[in-house]
Amino acid sequence: MNIGLLLIALLILAFLAPFTRRYLGNAAGWIFAIIPFMGFVWFLGLLPEINQGEIFTDRYRWLPAYGIDFSFYIDGLSVLFSLLVLGIGTFILIYAGYYMKTYPMKGRFMGYLVLFMASMVGVVVAGNLITIFVFWELTSISSYLLIGYNHEKPEARGAALQALLITGFGGLALLGGFVLMGIPYGDYELSTLFSDPEAIRSSSLYLPALILVLIGAFTKSAQFPFHFWLPGAMAAPSPVSAYLHSATMVKAGVFLLARLNPVLGGTETWYYLLSIFGVTTMFVGAWLSITQTDLKRILAYTTVSALGTLVLLIGTGTEYAINAAIVFLLVHALYKGTLFMMAGNIEKKTGTRDITKLGGLFKYMPFAAIIMVLALVSMAGIPPMLGFIGKELIYEAKSNAPDAHWFILIAGFLTNVILVFLSLRLALDVFWGKEPAYEKKPVEPNLALILGPFFLVLVSFVLGLFPSTMANPLTSQAIMAISPGMAAIKLKIWHGFNLVLGLSALTVALGIVTFKYRYKVIAFAERVNLKYFKQEFSRIFFRLIDKFLIVTKEQTKTIQHGYHRYYLMTVFVVASVLVWIQIWNADPVVLELNFSEMPLNLVAVVVLxxxxxxxxxxxxSRVVALIAMGVIGFGITIIFIAYSGVDLAITMVLVETLMIILAMAVLYHLPKYVKYSDTGDRMRDTLVATLVGSFMMVLVLQAGSTVVEEPISEFFKQASYTEAFGRNIVNVILVDFRALDTLGEITVIAVAALGIYSMIKLTQKNKL
Amino acid sequence: MESVILQIAARHMRPLLVILSLVVLYRGHNEPGGGFIGGLMLGAAYILFAMGFGVQKTQKSIPVSPVILTGIGLLLALASGLIAVLMGHVFMTGEWTTLFSGTSFELKLGTPLLFDLGVYFTVAGMLMLVMFSIMEE
Structure with missing residues (x-):
């Protein structure tokens, strides 16, 4: 097995999925999970070699002339991410197979999920900037399909569009950034970039490239002020949210920053940009989650906060910070996947996910409750879960941040207090607390729905208990991949009494206090939000889109006015004026016209x-005008025959005949002949006609007497029979030498015919 | 408007015109003719019929609708190009074969003829599509 095969297998699975619904039924989830699970095992098998410092690369030619290849670069960072994507993905598929049981088009949904998975794996194993970009865009597209899955709901469509536009905009910026990054190297291979990071860092392209790449990463990873699409994206069904928030999509931005850290990182600009955006996002995300009551929305805002933390840590770039970033990434993926799946379970069993309408669930689903509470413990950063170790590292990193660490530390402290507060709230208010009247008695979720949360929590628990034997081997190479030369810090639960432990204790204590006074805290947060921080990002975004649409509509109205005569006039005038300028500037050509050679019969035709x-x-009279036009056409036909252009002549006869028939058919429907144009219009039309006619004449005359190169007709005359076995050169050119052109032409003909057909049919329908 | 003369003429002319269009199509490779001209003639044959008997009756007498005919034409043209790809050559390379070689019925067939057939159907389909929809009003 290799990585290319795995990706192809996933893509095939994704495209087959819509057709499997009938055959697989409820087992679909389990069967679909097989390939991702095999991929997971395969990556796990790579781990020992990766930990020896091995890097797996593979390369397929794509556009070698531009340094663009389809290449793979698998190091510790790729393996860690792939394990998350495929491992969590396995459970998500099993979960979704059951969760989506009652939805229509489940097969298609599963296909989108697998496509999402494949594109995310592609991002993390790609070894060429352009390859990364291709998969990056695929994640945007597949997430669009997933978020908008309930497409009958306007809010789902709106959220999907919002996510697509924002991440798509970021993707465009990212492509620009990648192209700029490639300029100093002439190559987009990661290995080339890693071998000489100074080339881009000292180049004048560094700043623009960095800004563009950061726009791409920040939009994808929902950094403030682009964060608002992520809470909107919870319009998707729960399996999607669980996957999107834990291992895929939003982690792609973080991954990109980690991946490019050896090349773009280490400068002051990098440090300040990432720290400022990271800190802001971290705090704003946590703050905004306080006032939410929708279970999934609360979780979505905590994801925003977590992403801010990750960006901040990568930006800080110290050994502690990078270690903290990787461990926290793992921590967050494990608990967030669990929490979103549990949120889906709770909604399924109770019919609501408004936490003010939930309570006392422990009685009904004790097992599920324990799992969710353990995930919340990890989120709050309390031992023995892995979350505790993550939080300790983060505190350590923040208190050692190079500049402004007090500010960062305080913001981080408040964020963690809010997380403890939320954890308590989600645990105590939902599972204990006052019990509302449920419509039907909630029951324990079944195996498929609980398996994923169970395993993820178990992993978090085991890693938390045995950090140095289990968590270290998973993360050490990833850390070195982000920052060569840095070592993995030996992870342990007990650090002794120090500042960090004190901070942790204070965090928990303050969290408990705020929980005790939760209604006052929430009311306070609501007041502040109302006064200083109205959350109108989403509305502003849609208003901007509306404005944009108005502008484009106006622009279209001006340019595409719908008057055929003015289109023709524009085309003719522009073309003839341009050619006239060219003729004017060109060297004068002496035209030798010899009218005496012209046979008398042709003179008669021309006069006619x-x-x-x-x-x-x-x-x-229209009829007279039509007949006159016919005379012109047949006159030209005679000229063709005189100069032995038989093919042209036959075609011309047929076209002229059909034109007349067509015109007659139309004539019947036209109103009485009225003089629409005034003298001014006619003068203008005369001018245009003269301009066009004279330019054609001069052009043809000049073309005849100017020889730039050997005419190609000689080649056709010789090659026609020997190479294409045809004596009729015109036809051989049409169907053999220039067949591609002809294919294009007949396609245009077909499209035009369809256009005319639908236009006429539409007006007919309107009349009826 | 029903004209008996036109109807009789159209009824007898149509098969003749169809055969003629095929002849023009086939001989196009060596002598004046070809898919475009043939297609126009095929279309004209049915338009003549439609002028005599009306569009609806004409459409009933055609095995495929003009839209489908246009599509078939485009697909044939595309297929003729893909044959070369299947044989390991560049898209749209002419591939030739000779049937009954050595006999007096020697027949040279190649993908350009298939391509021309595609042009023939597309042009005829397009013509009928446009004319029928205008004449139907």
Whole structure:
């Protein structure tokens, strides 16, 4: 097995999924989970070699001329992320198979989930900036499909669109950043970049590249002020939220920062930008979660806060900070996946996820309650869960941050107090507390629904108990991949009495106090929000979109006005003026016109054409004008024949005939002939016609007497029979030498015909 | 408006015109003719019929609707290009084979003929599609 095969297997699974519903039924989740689980095991098997410092690479040619290849680069960071994506993904699929039981089009949903998984694995194992970008965009697209899955609901559609537009905008910036990053190297391979980071850091492109890449990462990872799409994205079904918040999508931004840290990181700009955005997001996310009552929304805001913490830690860049970032990433993925799946379970069993309408659930689902409470313990950072170790490291890192550590430490402290507060609230208010009247008696969730939360909590618990034997091997290489030269700190639960432990104790104590006075705290937060911090990001975003639509509508109205005659006039005038300028500037060409060689019969035809033209213009009857046009057409046909262009002549005869039939059919529907144009219009039209006619004439005359290169017709004459076995050169050119052009032309013809057809059919329907 | 002369003419002309269009299509490779001209003639044959008998009756007498015909034409043209890909050449390379070689019925067939057939159907389909919808009003 190799990584390419795994990705292909996942993609095939994703596209087959919609057709499997009928055959798999409720077992779908378990069967779908097989391939991700195999992938998980495979990555686990790589771990020993990875821990020896091995890096697996693989490369497929794609656009070698531009230094763009489909390549893979698997190091400790990739393995850690892949394990999360595939491991959590396995449980999510099992969970979703049962959770989505009653939804229509479950097969398609599973397909989207697998596609999401495949694209996320692609992001973390890619070894070329452009490959990363391709998978990056795939995660945006598949998350759009997943968030908007309940597409009958307007809010789901709105949230999906919002997520797509914001992350898509970020993706565009990211592509720009990647292209800039590639310029000093002439290559987009990660290995090239890692081998010489100074090349970009000392280049003048560094700042623009950094800013563009950061826009990409910050939009994806929901950093303030782009954070608002993430709480909106909880319109998705719970399996999606659980996956999106824990291991995929939002972690892609964090992953990118970690991945590019050896290249872009280490500068002051990097440090300040990441710290400022990280700290703000960390605190704002936590603060905004206080006043929420929707279980999933609370969790969504804590994710925002966690992402802020991760960005801050990567930005800080000290040994402690990087260690803390990786451990916290693991911690967060484990508890957030559990909590979202449990939120889905609670909603399924009680019909609501408003925590003010929940309470006393412990009685009904003790097992589920214990699992969720343990996940909350991890979120609060209380031993023995892994969350405790994560939080200790974070405190350590923050108190040692190079600049402004007091500010960062205080913001971090308040954030953690809020997390403790939320954990208590979610645990005590939901599982104990006052019991409301449930419509039906809630029961324990079944195996498929509880398996994922159970295992994730178990992992968090075991890693928390045996940090140095279990958690260290998982994370050490990832840490070195982020920051070469740094070592993994030996993880342990007991650090002795020090400042950090004191902070932890204070955090928990203050959390308990705030919980005790929770109604006052919430009321206070609501007052502050109302006064200073109205959360209107989402509304402002949609208003901006509306404004944008208005502008585009106006612009379209001006440019696409719908008057065919003005389109023609624009095209003709622009084309002829441009050519006239060109003719004016070109070297003068002497035209040798010899009218004496012209046979008399052709002179007669030409005179006829001119006469017919004049009569077509001045005629007051449509029929007369049409017949005159016909005379012109057939006159030209005769000229073609005279110069032995038989194919052209036949075509022309047919086209002219059909034109007349067509015109006659239309004529029947036209109103009486009225003189619509005034003299001014006619003068203008005359001018345009003269301009166009004269430019065509001059162009044709000049083309005949200017030889730039050997005419290609000689080649066609020779090659036509020997290479294409045809004596009719015109046709051989059409169907063989220039067949691709012809294919394009007939496609245009078909599309135009469909357009005419639908236009006529539509107006007919409107009339009826 | 029903004209007996037109109807009789159309009824007898149509098969002749169809055969003629096929002839023009086939001989296009070596002599004047080809898919575009043939397609126009095929379309004209049915338009003539429609002028005599009305659009609805004409459409009933055609095995496939003009829309489908256009689609078939495009697919044939595309397929003719893909045959070369299947044989390991560049897209749209002409592939030739000779049937009954050595006999007096020697017949050279190649993907350009298939391509021309695609053009033929597309043009005819397009023409009928547009004309029928205008004439139907």
């Amino acid at each position: 054409i001119i006469a017919a033209t004049i009569s077509a213009v001045v005629s007051h």
